[in-house]
Structure formats: C-alpha cells, structure tokens
Amino acid sequence: MDGIHPTGPAARGLAWATALYLVLPILIIVPVALTDQRYLSLPQDGISFQHFRTVFASPEWLGSIWQSFIIAVCATVLSVVAGTLCAIGCWRISRRATDLVRVLMLLPLIIPSIVYAIGLYRYFGPLGLLDRFAGVVIAHGVTGIPYVVITVSTALAAFDPRLEQAARGMGASLSQTLRWVILPRIAPGIFSGAIFAFIHSWDELVMVLFIASRDVFTLPRRIWDGINENLDPAMAAVAVLLVLFTTLLLMADRALRRRSEG
Amino acid sequence: MTAAGRPGIGWWLLILPALLLLLVFYIGPILQVLAISVTEPEPGLGNYERIFTSESVQRVIITTLRICLITTVLALLLGYGIAYTITLASPRAKGWWILAVLVPLWISVLVRAFAWVTLLRRQGLVNNTLINAGVITEPLPLVWNEFGIIVGMVHYMVPFAVLPMLASMREIDPRLLAAARGLGASRGQVFRQVFLPLSKPGILAACVLVFIFSLGFYITPAILGGGKTLMVAEWISLQILDLIRWGLGTMMATMLIFAIIATLVVFSRIVDLRRIFGSGA
Amino acid sequence: MSAAGHALALRGLTKRYGDFTAVDDVSLEVAQGEFLTLLGPSGSGKTTILMAVAGFVAPSAGSILLDGREITPLPPEKRNFGMVFQGYALFPHMTVAENVAFPLRVRGLSRADRDTKVRAALDLVQLGTFADRLPKQLSGGQQQRVALARALVFDPNLLLLDEPLSALDKKLRAELQEELKALHRRVGRTFINVTHDQEEALSLSDRIAILNHGKLIQSGAPGTLYEAPRTRFVADFLGKSNFLEGTVQGADADGFVLAAGPDRLRVRLPAGSAVPAEGSRRLLSLRPEKISLLSDGEAADNTVDGRILAWSYLGAGFALRVATPSLGEIRAVLPAWQAAIAPAEGLPVRLGWSADAAVPVEDDAP
Numbered sequence: 001m002d003g004i005h006p007t008g009p010a011a012r013g014l015a016w017a018t019a020l021y022l023v024l025p026i027l028i029i030v031p032v033a034l035t036d037q038r039y040l041s042l043p044q045d046g047i048s049f050q051h052f053r054t055v056f057a058s059p060e061w062l063g064s065i066w067q068s069f070i071i072a073v074c075a076t077v078l079s080v081v082a083g084t085l086c087a088i089g090c091w092r093i094s095r096r097a098t099d100l101v102r103v104l105m106l107l108p109l110i111i112p113s114i115v116y117a118i119g120l121y122r123y124f125g126p127l128g129l130l131d132r133f134a135g136v137v138i139a140h141g142v143t144g145i146p147y148v149v150i151t152v153s154t155a156l157a158a159f160d161p162r163l164e165q166a167a168r169g170m171g172a173s174l175s176q177t178l179r180w181v182i183l184p185r186i187a188p189g190i191f192s193g194a195i196f197a198f199i200h201s202w203d204e205l206v207m208v209l210f211i212a213s214r215d216v217f218t219l220p221r222r223i224w225d226g227i228n229e230n231l232d233p234a235m236a237a238v239a240v241l242l243v244l245f246t247t248l249l250l251m252a253d254r255a256l257r258r259r260s261e262g
Numbered sequence: 263m264t265a266a267g268r269p270g271i272g273w274w275l276l277i278l279p280a281l282l283l284l285l286v287f288y289i290g291p292i293l294q295v296l297a298i299s300v301t302e303p304e305p306g307l308g309n310y311e312r313i314f315t316s317e318s319v320q321r322v323i324i325t326t327l328r329i330c331l332i333t334t335v336l337a338l339l340l341g342y343g344i345a346y347t348i349t350l351a352s353p354r355a356k357g358w359w360i361l362a363v364l365v366p367l368w369i370s371v372l373v374r375a376f377a378w379v380t381l382l383r384r385q386g387l388v389n390n391t392l393i394n395a396g397v398i399t400e401p402l403p404l405v406w407n408e409f410g411i412i413v414g415m416v417h418y419m420v421p422f423a424v425l426p427m428l429a430s431m432r433e434i435d436p437r438l439l440a441a442a443r444g445l446g447a448s449r450g451q452v453f454r455q456v457f458l459p460l461s462k463p464g465i466l467a468a469c470v471l472v473f474i475f476s477l478g479f480y481i482t483p484a485i486l487g488g489g490k491t492l493m494v495a496e497w498i499s500l501q502i503l504d505l506i507r508w509g510l511g512t513m514m515a516t517m518l519i520f521a522i523i524a525t526l527v528v529f530s531r532i533v534d535l536r537r538i539f540g541s542g543a
Numbered sequence: 544m545s546a547a548g549h550a551l552a553l554r555g556l557t558k559r560y561g562d563f564t565a566v567d568d569v570s571l572e573v574a575q576g577e578f579l580t581l582l583g584p585s586g587s588g589k590t591t592i593l594m595a596v597a598g599f600v601a602p603s604a605g606s607i608l609l610d611g612r613e614i615t616p617l618p619p620e621k622r623n624f625g626m627v628f629q630g631y632a633l634f635p636h637m638t639v640a641e642n643v644a645f646p647l648r649v650r651g652l653s654r655a656d657r658d659t660k661v662r663a664a665l666d667l668v669q670l671g672t673f674a675d676r677l678p679k680q681l682s683g684g685q686q687q688r689v690a691l692a693r694a695l696v697f698d699p700n701l702l703l704l705d706e707p708l709s710a711l712d713k714k715l716r717a718e719l720q721e722e723l724k725a726l727h728r729r730v731g732r733t734f735i736n737v738t739h740d741q742e743e744a745l746s747l748s749d750r751i752a753i754l755n756h757g758k759l760i761q762s763g764a765p766g767t768l769y770e771a772p773r774t775r776f777v778a779d780f781l782g783k784s785n786f787l788e789g790t791v792q793g794a795d796a797d798g799f800v801l802a803a804g805p806d807r808l809r810v811r812l813p814a815g816s817a818v819p820a821e822g823s824r825r826l827l828s829l830r831p832e833k834i835s836l837l838s839d840g841e842a843a844d845n846t847v848d849g850r851i852l853a854w855s856y857l858g859a860g861f862a863l864r865v866a867t868p869s870l871g872e873i874r875a876v877l878p879a880w881q882a883a884i885a886p887a888e889g890l891p892v893r894l895g896w897s898a899d900a901a902v903p904v905e906d907d908a909p
Contacts, residue, residue, distance in 0.1 A: 007350045008449050014343030019362040021340070022420060025377040026369055028387065032380055040380055042387065082280035089276030101277055104284055110522060111292065112478020114495040115515040118502050119291030122298065142287045145280055174272040203370040206480050209499070223372045227379065227485055236380065239373040246368050441632035443619045444597055445646035446697065455645070459636045 026243060033236035040231050051237040060222065061238065068219040071136050072201040078141030079197040083148025084190050088182060090149075091156040092164065108143040113206040116143070121210040131213050139211060140201035147200060148193030155189025188260035195253045199246060292519075299512035309513035319514070326494040329408065329483070330476040333415045337472045338465065340416065341423030345464070346457070348424075349431040367421035375485040378414045379405060382486075406488025414482040422475055423468040430464025431457075466533040474522045494518055548576035548733040549700045551596065555605035558591050558757075565591045567757040568605070573735060573750075578727050580736045580744040583754035584780070590705060592754075593737045597703055598622050609700060620649075625694030626703040630710055631686050633678035639665070639689050640674035646697040664696035667726070684715050691723075695730060704736040708743060720746055741781050745769070753777050760907070771813075774905040778828035785834075785873050787827040787901065791819045798898060801825060804869035809844045811898035819903065826906045831862070833900035834875040836892055843895025849873065854886040861886055865894060 007015075032040060034047040055061045086105065090098040108116070120139055121130070129135030159182070167181045168174075183190075205220040212221065219238075226235045299309055312319050348359045366374070381387050382404035389401040404410060434457065442452040480495035487496065494514055501511035551573040558566040566588040573579045581589040594600040596607060598619035606615045614622060633642050640661050647657045665671045668688035678686055687707060694702055707723070708716045724747055727734050738744055744751050745765045752762035753776075761773045772778035775786060789803030798811040799819060810827065812818065819825050837843060849867035860878040863886060867873055875894060 007347050008453075011343055011346050014340070015347035015359070018340040018344050018420060019359065022366045022417065023362055025381055025417065026366060026374065028381060029373070029377050032387075040386075041390075078283075082283055085276040086280035089273045092273045093277075098277070101281060104289075105280070107284075107292075108288060110474065110526070111519060112480070112495060112522075114478055114480045114498055115295060115518055116288070116291060118498060118511060118515060119295040121502065122508075123291040123294055138283075138287055142283050145284065149280070199368055203372070205372060210503070220370065220372055223370075223376070224481075227372070227376050231379065231383075235376060239370075239376050242370050242373050246370065247365065250365070250368055435630070435632060437628045437630065437632040438634060440599055440619070441626065441628050442634075442645070442649075444599070444622075444624065444626040444628075444703075445649065445693065446620045446623065447645070447649040448620055451649045455649070456634055460634075 029236045029239045029243070033233060033240040035233050035236075037233070040233055040236065051233040052241075054234045055237050055241070058234075061219075061234075064217055064219045064222040067216065068202055071133065071140060071216075071218060072198050074137045075140035075144055075201040076194050076198045078137065079144030079148050080190060080194045082141075083145040083193060083197070084152050084183075084186075086145070087149045087152035087156060088178070088186075091153065091159075092161070102149075105146050105149045107146075109146050113143070113204075117207045117210040120207060124211055130211055131215050133216055135211050136208060136216050136218070139207045140204055141197075143204075143207075144197035144200045147196035148190070151193035151196065152186055152189045155186040155192075159185055188256055191256055192253055195249050199249060295512045295515050296519075298508055299516045302509040302512070309509045312510065312513070313517070319510075322492050322494060322497045322514075323517075325408075325491060326477065329411055329415065329491075329493060330473055332412055333419055333476045334469060334472045336412070336416045337419035337423040338427075338468055341420045341427055341468060342461075342465070344420070345424045345427040345431055346461075348428055349434070363421045363424045366417070371418060371481050372485075374417060375414055375482050378410065378417070378486060382410055382413065405486055406490060408487075408491045410486040410488075411483045411491055411493070414486040415476060415479060418479075418482055419472045419476060423472050426467035426471060427461065427464035430467065431461050434460045463533055466529065470525060470529045470533065474525055477521060477525075478518050548574075548731055549610050550575045551701060551733065551735070552608040552611075553592070553596075553605065554608065556592065556595060556602050556607065557604040558588075558595060558600060559603045564757050566595070566602075569754070569757075569759045570605075571752055571759060571762065573733055576731050576733055578724075578734045578736065578747060578749045580738060580748040580751045581754060582738060582741060582744040582751050582780070584739055586756075587754040588757035589737045589739075589754050591757075593703055593705055593735065596701075596735065597624055597626055623697070623699055624701045624703055625697070625699030627687075627690045627694050627705065627707045629706045631678075631690040633686055633689055633693075635678055638675050638677055639670065639681070642678065642689055643693045643696050646693065650697065660696050664692040667695070667729070668692045683711050684719060687711065687719060688722075691726065695732075699732070702732055702734045704734065706738055707736065709738070709740070716743070723747060745781070751781075753780065755780075755907075771902055772828055772904055774907040775826060775828065776907050778902075778904050783831055783874065785829040785831065786904075787829060787870055788906075789825065789827075791821055791823050791825050794818045794821055799825075801827060806847060806869045808901065809898040810901055810903065811844075812903075813899075825903050827901040828904045829873075829896060829901040831874045831876040834873070834877075834894050834896045836863075836875070836877055837895045841893075841895070844898035845901075846893060846895045847873070848891065848893050851886055851888055851890045851892055853888065863892075865892060867894075 031042050031047075033051055034049070035041050035043045035051070036045055036048040037043075086101070090101055116139075120135075124130045124135050127135075129138065163181060163185075164177055167177045172180065203220060204218075205224055208216070208218050208221050209224070212218065219242075223235065223238060226232075226238075300307060313323070344359065344363060348356055348363075351359055379386070383389075383406075384401045384403075386404070388404060389398075392398045393401065404413075438456055438460070439452055442456045443449075447455065478495050479493065480499065483491070483493040484496045484499075487493070489496075492500070495518075498511045498514050498518075501507045501514070553569055553571045556566055556569045556571075557564070569588070569592060571579075581592055583589045591600055595602050598614075598617060598621075602615060606613055608614065609622075634645065637645065643661045643664050644657045647660055652660070661674070662671065665674060668691055670685060670688055670692065673681065673685065673689075678689065681689065687710075690707075704723075708719055711719060720743060736744075736747060748765055750762060751765055751768055753760045753768065755776050761768060761777050768777060768781055772781065772784075778784040778786075787801070787803055787808065789801040789806075789808065791799050792802045792807070793800040796818065798809070801808040801810055808827065835843070837846060847867050847870055849865040852864040852866045852872065854861055854863045857876070860876060863875045863877065865873045865875060873894060
C-alpha cells in the first residue's frame with residue numbers, strides 16, 4: 001500500500017531540514033580537515049593533506065590510536081563472551097526467573113556514565129586498577145555487555161527453542177548444542193553486538209577521564225584535550241578518520257545482516 | 263513441560279560470568295557512590311540538606327532541568343518529522359532516511375561536539391560566513407553558552423527520539439490511513455485524528471528516553487558550554503576532580519539516579535518500557 | 544438512507560508498475576444499484592481495479608466515470624465512496640460509535656446530526672448496543688459490520704468491498720453473506736466487491752467479472768458464467784470441470800460432433816451460436832454434476848466406459864474419478880439417490896451425458 005498516503009509538504013520540509021541538521025555538521029569536518037591553512041577553516045587556495053600527515057607522523061596520536069584499539073578489542077572480547085552466554089541462558093530459562101538479570105543488564109544503559117565513572121575512581125584505587133590497561137578494559141567490557149545481550153537476545157527471539165530440545169533429545173550435551181546448534185544460528189547477532197561493544201569502548205571518554213591519566217591515554221582522551229586546549233586542523237583530520245572508521249564498521253554490520261537474512 | 267524439558271543448572275552457569283562481572287564491577291561501584299553520599303564528610307543527610315540551602319546546587323539543578331526539557335521538546339519535534347517521513351516513504355527512500363538517522367547515532371560524540379565548535383565559535387564557519395555576506399558585523403555568541411549546549415544536545419538526541427517513535431509508527435496499519443482518506447478525511451485530518459493518536463506510545467517512549475539520557479549527559483554540555491553553563495554531570499565532575507568534595511558530588515550523582523528511576527517508574531504506568539529499550543541499541 | 548445508486552464505468556483502465564502490467568485495458572460497466580463482484584486469483588488485478596476506483600491507485604491509462612462524469616483525477620477523499628477494507632481497518636483508538644462517526648466528523652456535521660446518523664447506521668447492522676466498545680472488544684463478524692456501518696453512514700455514491708469476508712471462518716462467512724445480500728437490497732446502492740472466493744461471488748452478486756493476469760476474461764450473471772463459460776479459465780475457476788479436446792466433425796445448424804480419439808461426442812449448441820469450422824480443434828467443458836451413471840441398457844447422447852479410479856463420499860452424494868481409455872480421467876459428481884451402485888475402486892462403470900451438457904470453451908490455459 002505504498003504511496004496511498006504520501007507525506008505532505010510540511011512534514012517533508014521538516015524531515016529534510018532535520019536530516020541536513022543531523023548530517024551536514026558531520027560532513028563539514030571533511031573540508032576543514034583538508035584545509036591548506038594552519039588554523040580551523042575551509043580550504044582557501046586548494047586542498048592539502050598536510051594535517052593528515054601531521055597525525056600520522058605524531059607518536060602521540062598513533063600511540064593513542066593503538067592503545068584505544070587494543071583496549072576496544074579486549075573489552076569487546078569480554079563483553080561478547082559474557083553477554084552472549086548470558087543472553088542464551090536467559091533465553092532458555094523462563095522469562096520470569098531471569099527478569100531481574102535482564103533489568104540488571106540494562107542498568108549500564110540507563111545510569112549516566114558520570115555516576116559510574118566517579119564510582120570506579122574510588123573503587124579501583126584500592127584494587128590498584130587506576131591508570132591501568134586492565135582497569136579500562138574491565139570498565140569498558142562490563143558496560144559493553146548490554147549491547148551484546150540486546151543484539152543476541154533479538155537474534156534468539158527468532159530462533160525456535162524446539163531445535164535446542166531436539167538436539168538435546170538426540171543426545172547432544174549442553175556444550176555440543178551450544179557449538180553446533182545455537183551459536184551458528186545467532187552468529188550475526190553476536191557479530192552486531194561485537195561491533196556495538198567495540199564502538200562503545202572505542203568512543204568512551206567519561207570513564208577514561210576518571211580512571212586513566214598518564215600511562216593509559218586513549219584516543220577520545222587525546223581528542224578531548226585537543227578540543228579544550230588547541231583547536232587545530234589536525235583535530236579535524238582525526239575526526240574524519242574516526243568517522244570513516246565508524247562508517248566502515250557499520251557497513252560491515254549491515255552487509256553481514258543482509259547476507260544472513262538472505 | 264516435562265522434567266527433561268526443564269532447563270538444568272548448566273543454563274544458569276551461562277548467566278554467571280556476566281552476572282558476576284556486573285555485580286562486582288558495576289553494582290559495586292554504584293553502591294559505593296550511594297554510600298559515600300551519606301557518609302562523607304560525616305555520616306548523615308548533610309549533603310542532601312544542601313539541595314534546600316545552597317543556591318549553587320539549586321541553580322545547577324534548575325539549569326539542567328530547563329535544558330533537558332527544551333532538548334526533549336525539540337528532539338521530539340524534529341524526530342517526529344523524520345520518523346513520520348520514514349514510515350510513509352517508499353522502501354528505497356526509507357533506507358536512505360534511516361541511514362541519515364543511524365550514522366550520526368554511531369559517530370563519536372566527541373567528533374560531533376568538535377564539529378559544532380568548528381561551526382559555531384566566534385571565528386567559526388557560521389559567523390565567518392554571515393560576516394562575509396554582510397548580514398552581521400559582530401560575531402554572534404553561538405557557543406560556550408546555553409544555546410550551543412542545546413544545539414549540540416538536540417543533535418545528539420534526535421536519533422534516540424526517532425528510534426522508538428519509528429518502532430511504534432511501524433505498527434500502524436497503513437490501511438487505516440487509506441481508510442480515513444477513503445472516508446473523506448483530508449491529509450491534515452488523517453494525521454491529526456488517526457496517525458497522531460496512534461503514534462502516542464512512541465512519542466511517550468521517545469520522551470522518556472531522551473529526557474533520561476539528557477539528564478546525565480556530560481561530554482557535549484561540557485564542550486559546548488565552555489564551563490560557563492554547568493549541567494549536573496559536569497558539576498559532579500567538578501566537585502570530584504577539582505574541588506575534591508566527594509560528599510556533594512556523590513549526593514548529586516545519587517539524585518541523578520533517583521531522578522532517572524523516578525521518571526521511568528512514573529512513565530512505566532503509561533508506556534511499555536520495552537518500547538524504549540527494545541529499540542535502543 | 545435514500546435508495547439512489549450510481550452507475551460506474553471503467554474505460555480501458557490500465558495500471559503498469561514498471562514492466563509489470565497489473566491491470567490490462569479493462570472496460571466494464573456497473574449499473575445503478577447493481578452488486579458486482581470482481582473475481583480472480585491473487586495477482587489477477589482485481590484489488591488494483593478496486594483501489595483505482597477508490598482513488599488510491601492512479602491508473603496509467605484509461606478513465607473512470609461516475610454517472611458519465613470523469614472522476615479519474617479526484618483524490619480518494621473527494622470521491623465520496625464507502626469502502627470496507629480487508630481486515631476492516633477500524634481505528635483501534637476510537638469506539639465503535641466514533642469509528643462510524645468519523646466520516647461525518649471530517650465532513651463537519653454537527654454533533655446532533657452525527658449522533659442520529661450513527662445510531663441509524665448501527666441499527667442497520669444490528670450493533671446499536673455496542674456503540675461504546677472498542678474494536679478489539681468485538682468479534683470478527685461484529686467488526687465487519689462496524690466497517691459496513693462506517694462505509695454506509697455518509698450516504699456514499701458507491702460501496703467498495705475488499706475481500707470483506709475473507710478473515711472470517713466458514714460458518715460465519717455464510718451467515719454474513721446472507722446479511723450482506725439483504726443489506727444491499729435494503730440500501731439499494733451500487734456495491735462493488737472483490738473476492739477470490741467463487742462461492743461467495745456466485746451467491747452474492749448480480750453480476751460477476753472474472754479477471755486473470757490483469758485482463759477481464761468474462762462478465763455476466765452468475766448463472767450465465769457457470770453454464771456458459773467463455774474460456775477454460777472461467778470454467779475451471781468457477782466450479783470444477785472436465786475438459787475434453789477433439790476435432791470438429793459433421794457440424795450442422797444444431798451443433799457438431801467432436802472426435803476425441805475413437806469417441807464421437809455429440810454437442811448441441813444453443814440456438815444462434817456460431818458453429819465451429821469443420822476440422823478445427825475444440826475444447827469442451829463438461830461439469831461433473833451433468834454426468835450420470837448409466838445402468839445396463841440405458842441410453843444417453845454421449846456415453847463412455849471406464850473404471851472407478853477413486854471415489855469419495857460427500858454426504859449429499861459421491862464424487863468419482865473415472866479412468867477412461869480414450870478421454871483420460873473424468874470426474875463425476877452423483878447425487879446419492881442416483882448412485883444405484885456401491886462405488887469401489889476398479890469397478891467398471893458407464894458414464895453418460897446429454898448433448899447440451901458439454902459447452903465449447905476457448906483454451907486460454909497457460
């Protein structure tokens with residue numbers, strides 16, 4: 001019934017204005033990153049890649065990018081393993097018994113990260129986890145679990161529980177059922193969750209501001225300092241790289257989902 | 263269900279790692295925040311008295327509520343326009359519209375704040391363009407004030423407003439719109455009397471989501487407020503990192519949690535919360 | 544409600560979606576007060592025609608006329624047609640009375656006028672006591688009647704019904720068919736109904752238009768279509784039929800003889816029909832209920848011997864599948880009183896039918 005009731009000009013106008021408001025500011029950083037000037041501005045006499053060269057020649061930026069990447073990978077592994085197992089357990093055990101667990105899993109999405117960050121600041125001190133790689137991985141990994149639980153639960157909702165019962169009925173053990181029946185079916189959901197958990201850690205700033213200072217200095221932390229101290233076009237170059245990276249990850253997710261949906 | 267069909271202990275073990283991680287490394291720190299708020303600098307509710315006595319505490323609460331309300335209203339209005347257009351668009355156009363909503367959602371909040379600073383500061387692209395065009399002679403104060411915060415926050419929140427509204431609009435049977443037109447209703451009447459009332463659950467869910475996300479929002483207000491307009495989250499960080507006043511900081515953090523839970527409880531009576539978080543990720 | 548029907552005409556109506564032609568040059572007249580059914584399998588274009596009449600689909604070519612006036616460019620809300628949607632499309636957030644009042648509200652009627660008309664419309668469908676319920680609190684049949692009341696309350700020029708009974712179970716469907724028919728007589732309006740259910744079409748309609756692949760195949764009174772289908776598709780879609788193919792021999796003014804293998808089948812044509820050319824290939828449609836089982840020595844215009852391949856008991860009679868050496872498998876339906884034998888698989892039988900039982904049809908099978 002498409003087109004039976006098309007939108008009116010007012011709604012279309014509002015939607016277009018909003019879409020431009022959402023997308024244009026993000027696109028504007030591209031010409032700014034390519035400016036030939038030494039300060040934040042649009043290119044004047046032609047485009048230049050000098051600011052990208054600055055970023056790639058800077059051990060600070062490269063160090064932060066590498067550190068952020070390793071932290072995000074480790075945190076993602078933690079989130080995916082814990083989150084996937086939890087989602088499968090909650091799915092198989094009755095809904096009511098696991099309601100509390102589900103609510104608990106949503107808390108990191110609901111409670112502002114500033115509250116968690118100041119809590120961690122005090123909590124990690126005695127544990128010796130402040131400004132430690134492991135501390136940041138734990139913080140990001142734990143708060144990434146909800147993304148995995150949600151995507152995997154969504155994938156499981158479309159999965160017939162009788163398949164699991166049939167597998168067990170044919171003599172498969174729990175771990176065999178998991179490996180051969182359940183996991184292959186929900187792999188796209190796990191992958192989506194992994195991408196979201198990765199982006200969550202990769203972009204996370206608030207916790208890092210409190211629990212890391214010198215030894216651990218992630219990319220968002222360096223951008224934050226850059227915005228607050230020296231606004232130069234190299235920042236725009238970093239921003240462009242980040243946008244490209246995020247877009248690539250999302251496109252990988254889309255492509256994978258489309259393939260699994262056939 | 264037979265005994266064989268009942269889930270065994272093995273399934274509970276699957277939940278255990280996540281549960282332990284969350285209890286030890288999430289609930290633990292949060293509970294500690296609640297505890298500090300009534301124990302430091304001395305045991306008692308002294309920190310909470312400041313809500314009634316300290317003008318600066320009251321100011322930050324009122325500023326936060328004002329900005330959150332304005333943000334929620336604007337994000338809902340803009341988000342509704344997009345969600346409505348997506349719902350009625352052809353399948354191909356739908357994909358592009360959704361992309362326009364989802365890409366900003368996943369782009370780093372820092373990148374977005376940086377983009378707004380680039381655009382809105384005194385020598386920024388907007389002011390420069392307007393001055394070169396001769397519209398203004400003096401740069402407009404577009405950022406490092408409440409205006410800048412709201413521009414950046416609405417930009418961040420619109421996708422969160424769109425998702426629940428879109429989910430609820432998808433449930434509206436397009437035949438109802440056709441039926442209304444067939445029965446003689448104009449486009450405006452179809453919208454006001456059929457579409458709008460049917461999309462109300464989505465509006466409420468979006469309202470809750472945007473409001474609670476706005477309440478504790480840190481990065482965008484901190485960058486675009488320039489330290490002059492303080493919202494709750496930045497104020498908390500100031501208390502802890504710069505003034506080392508743990509009692510006050512944790513008190514405000516506790517208030518933040520309670521405000522969010524209260525909002526959820528109130529709205530859970532009129533809207534299914536699964537609507538909010540089912541589509542949140 | 545005044546009894547004033549309107550006449551509708553479609554002239555060369557065509558709707559293309561890219562390369563796909565959903566409706567192909569359909570011309571059709573609907574008389575004042577007539578109950579017309581568009582009948583066809585899914586994808587035959589029947590719903591597209593209805594949507595074009597309602598104004599939801601813009602035709603690629605052709606025109607739609609109401610009482611001779613062109614209405615093709617009018618938007619749906621300006622056509623003043625009542626429509627009952629598939630699944631009813633009742634507004635879930637409005638009560639029954641509010642649903643029925645909706646078309647009156649958008650036309651700016653006063654509350655008092657609205658109340659009077661809504662009550663009359665609900666009484667018409669015997670739902671007066673349900674005015675304050677929400678649609679989800681009603682049964683399927685009740686929802687269907689609310690949709691009817693809503694479509695009739697504003698004195699529409701035309702009532703369009705899109706598979707109005709398809710969501711109901713079989714028994715309820717039969718009941719509502721009766722009601723719909725009675726309602727049509729009472730309100731005296733022009734009804735256009737779309738369905739894929741041939742029984743519904745036969746029992747409800749004054750006239751049926753049969754569609755396939757976007758083309759109008761045949762239109763006419765139910766009895767005409769059933770007794771004298773123009774093509775194989777019509778004979779097959781409207782009821783069941785046996786198809787016998789052969790070469791025309793010995794044609795005369797009265798009819799002809801069809802040679803199918805060794806068999807010679809006598810066909811009598813109604814007076815005035817064209818006689819097929821000698822030697823041409825023709826297809827006959829023979830309804831199963833027109834075949835009788837012959838006892839020893841009994842004669843008929845046409846006879847064929849065979850063995851029962853399978854049989855089933857229908858309550859009112861038997862259905863037989865009979866294998867014949869020359870005509871292939873033939874289906875026959877026998878009333879119980881006529882089945883003098885106890886059917887059994889492999890039993891040799893003799894089938895017979897009169898010369899006017901089989902009618903020649905065009906072979907439009909794919």
